[in-house]
Amino acid sequence: MAQEHSVFSNIQDNRTSSLAEQVADQINQVIIDQNINAGEKLPNEFELAARLNVGRGTIREAVKLLVARNCLEIRRGKGTFVVEKPGQIEDPLGFAYVKDKITLAVDLMELRLQLEPWVAQLAAQRIEENEKDTLRQLCEQVEHKIRSGEDHGPADKEFHAYVARCTHNSVITEIMPVITYSIEMFTKFKAPRLLGDTIRTHWQITEAICANDPQKAYDSMYEHVSENRESIEIVRRMSMEQNRNRDN
Structure with missing residues (x-):
């Protein structure tokens, strides 16, 4: 007392x-x-x-x-x-209340392109042997969801969150909700052709990290996020064109 x-x-x-x-x-x-x-x-x-x-x-x-x-x-x-995770909230920046979700997705992709390749690079340097099987299993789970036509968003989020966990950097792990929010939102806009690219680049990221190859991990994640950003940019341009046609 x-x-x-x-x-x-x-x-x-x-x-x-x-x-x-x-x-x-x-x-x-x-x-x-x-x-x-x-x-x-x-x-x-x-x-x-x-x-x-x-x-x-x-x-x-x-x-x-x-x-x-x-x-x-x-x-x-x-x-x-x-509570389970004291101090953490699911949507700390209030993204759920942003009206223009497509523009928000583009902005978040810019952030991901700067951050996630470095995160993958760090994961390749720091991943522990007992974490490699889990990372491969999560990658397989995303592929299974995509090939079976199921919603792969939650599995995709879990995969990227685990990559961050493999950095063993507590700050990176805590800021991942911002990144995973964009992943969940982006899957709603993802074109069918990009699903195959998601499977391919996820495996490239996974194998590079598990092989402790930082440069390959960086390059693979950069390619993955770049493809996603290009796709969502196409969606935004189409949306803007539709709005202009509607206004005219």
């Missing part, structure tokens, strides 16, 4: 933020310091209020802040729990 008291002892001395924000930050720090795992329940608001020497209303406001930050979740009738 003494350790817990020390964590919260100076909470009201900081006047640069609201009391609720201070409480929220300290609760978040406890989650980090005490390695409270995903799915574990926090003390109830009565206990937290007593420990922090603040009112229950302040505790409720602090919890709301942490829910908004995707650090906690409230389960009705059960209590407050740490």
Whole structure:
């Protein structure tokens, strides 16, 4: 209990933020310091209020802040729990609310073209032996989905996310949701002829990474993303032409 008291002892001395924000930050720090795992329940608001020497209303406001930050979740009738991936949200930049999805896809392709070849290069340098079979299995899964006519978007996202994981760079892994969002969106626009290219370039990327060949991995990923970008550019031009014809 003494350790817990020390964590919260100076909470009201900081006047640069609201009391609720201070409480929220300290609760978040406890989650980090005490390695409270995903799915574990926090003390109830009565206990937290007593420990922090603040009112229950302040505790409720602090919890709301942490829910908004995707650090906690409230389960009705059960209590407050740490979420699976604290602090992470699926659409951190609000892409779901962008009206022009085709232009957004083009912009994201520009980002991917600069970032993902380097990610593949790094993965080829750092992949561990026990990860190579998994990468090949994910590549096979994408091919199977495409050849069977199923939606391959989720499998495609998983493949690219695993390439990032093989870099063993925690920052790259965390920014991948931005990349995988563009992948899921792009599969909706993908031309049939590009599906075969997806299979081919995915295998080129996979084998280059598994062979620990950084340059080949870079070149293969660059080719893959470039083909995707060219295809979505065609879709955008067609869409713009249709809009002009409609206006005329």
